[in-house]
Amino acid sequence: MKKVTVGTLESSDCQITLSPATHRHVVIDSVVQAVFGEAIEAVIHRVLDQAGLDSVRVDVIDKGALDYAIEARLKTAIKYYEEAADEKELSIHTG
Amino acid sequence: MTIEDVILEQEKEAVKCFLHQHNLSYDEDIDESIVLREDGKIIGTASVSGNILKCVAVDSEYQGENLLATLISALLQRLRQRDVHHVFVYTIDDHVARFKALGFKPIVQTMTTALLELGGSIQEALLNLKRSHALSDAPKGCVVVNANPMTLGHVHLIKTAAEHHAETLVFVVSEDRSIFPFAARFAMVTEACRAIPGVTVLPSLDYLVSSATFPKYFLKSESKIREEHALIDVLTFKTYYMKAFNISHRYMGEEPFSPMTSVYNETMKKYLNNQCHIVPRLKLGEHPISASTVRKLLRHHGLTEAISPYVPDATVAYLNSPEGETIIRRLKHHEQRH
Incomplete structure (x- = not known):
């Protein structure tokens, strides 16, 4: 399955990459890691739980995005990721 | 904006x-x-x-x-x-x-x-490569080849390394800029190394690049570009590859003619000291065997008996395939490509 990346590296935004993995693996690189690292991780896990997505690696480069921005970026990423997965399945079925 | x-x-x-x-x-x-x-x-x-x-x-x-x-x-x-x-x-x-x-x-x-x-991440990528090939932590010899195409010179270099080490890694440059595509180069090297004991053939990944890819936009002179390319490559090899795979020695072919590779060899020698061995070229009569000689023969004469003293059977077999024929045709048309 292919990788999906969304977002930007601009201030107050974040870039999120989803790639296939054997289990859930979240890697966060944030300018506010020391203070908000855990809070960002909690948001990521909550959204992944809601989507029921476990075998995925999430790479976040955060430039000080607010939690709802991170949530929105991740939801978009998940949507593209699942679409990419569906397309692949479709191409297998149709040969 | x-x-x-x-x-x-x-x-x-x-x-x-x-x-x-x-x-x-x-x-x-x-x-x-x-x-x-x-x-x-x-x-x-x-x-x-x-x-x-x-x-x-x-x-x-x-x-x-x-x-x-x-x-x-x-x-x-x-x-x-x-x-x-x-x-x-x-x-x-x-x-x-x-x-x-x-x-x-x-x-x-x-x-x-x-x-x-x-x-x-380079550390993760190399660790994954090591795991996927189930490589040991024992000290290893190492050769990096582009093999464009694989020659008996490469075979000689790899054999020399394998004689000194129980385990030898051969990295094939992954970057697809040569006339022979990566998949073909990798297959030729793998086939030619099958009979050499203790050799594992691996892709070099994106981290060891040719000087063709190396950006020039902020460097002013040709010689500076060559030096910087060699230095970045040597440091990457030393800092990450040697460490990740426990490489104790690197073997390189002697380059008496090409200024590009001799700068590279000198830099390697300087930073790896006695962990780097420059191996004299295998010669055919007076002439050292090189991939560029083989390309030249293919360009001028196509696939003839003349190339067999230069290359292993694996290369001949590839050149005889439909893919190989396409490459020979392209060689004849693109005089300047390397």
Whole structure:
């Protein structure tokens, strides 16, 4: 399955990459890691739980995005990721 | 402020001019360039060649507004459409901090050049390669080849390494810039090494690149480019490859003629000291065997008996395949390609 990346590296935004993995693996690189690292991780896990997505690696480069921005970026990423997965399945079925 | 793609020749000229004002040049192998404009005036630019970001500049008047983030983000967005998520940037020392602030991770740094990556990690990539081939932690010999195509010279070099080590790693340059595609080079090397005990053939991944890919836009002279390319490559090899795979010695073919490779060999010798062995070339009569000799023979005479003293059976078999025939045809047409 292919990788999906969304977002930007601009201030107050974040870039999120989803790639296939054997289990859930979240890697966060944030300018506010020391203070908000855990809070960002909690948001990521909550959204992944809601989507029921476990075998995925999430790479976040955060430039000080607010939690709802991170949530929105991740939801978009998940949507593209699942679409990419569906397309692949479709191409297998149709040969 | 708007981001625009550079399409027309006159737009490209404007980018060249802008780079020139910033004491940079425009590399010839660029796939895609973008500019950032304000009121029609270029205030920043960035380009990409494969997965390498290059020719990045921001107008000094606007520095501090983090336009680099805008430019790089826009370029990354375009690369995603081509399914490129892992990128590299070579830049001058002074700009390292700016790229780091965007999330780029430094790989190696010389006095003048730094190599950084985003969307991947060299340590992870090498560890995955080691795991997927179930390699031991025992000390190993190592050879890096492009094998364009595989010759008996390469076989000789690999055999020399294998005679001294219980385990030998052969890295085939992954970068697809040679006339023989990576898959073909990898297959020829694997086949030719089958009979040599203790040899594992691996892809070099994106981290060991040829000097053709090495960006030139911020370096002024040919000799400086060669030196910097060699230095970055040697440092990457020493810092990451030797450590990850426990490589105790690297074996390299002697290069009496090519100035490019002799700078490379000298640099390797300087940084690896007695961990680096320069092996004299295997000769056919008076002449050292080289891949360029084989290409020359193919270019002028096609696939004849004349090449068999130069190459292993694996190379002959490949050249006899339909794919191999296509390459010989291309060699005949592209006189200059290496």
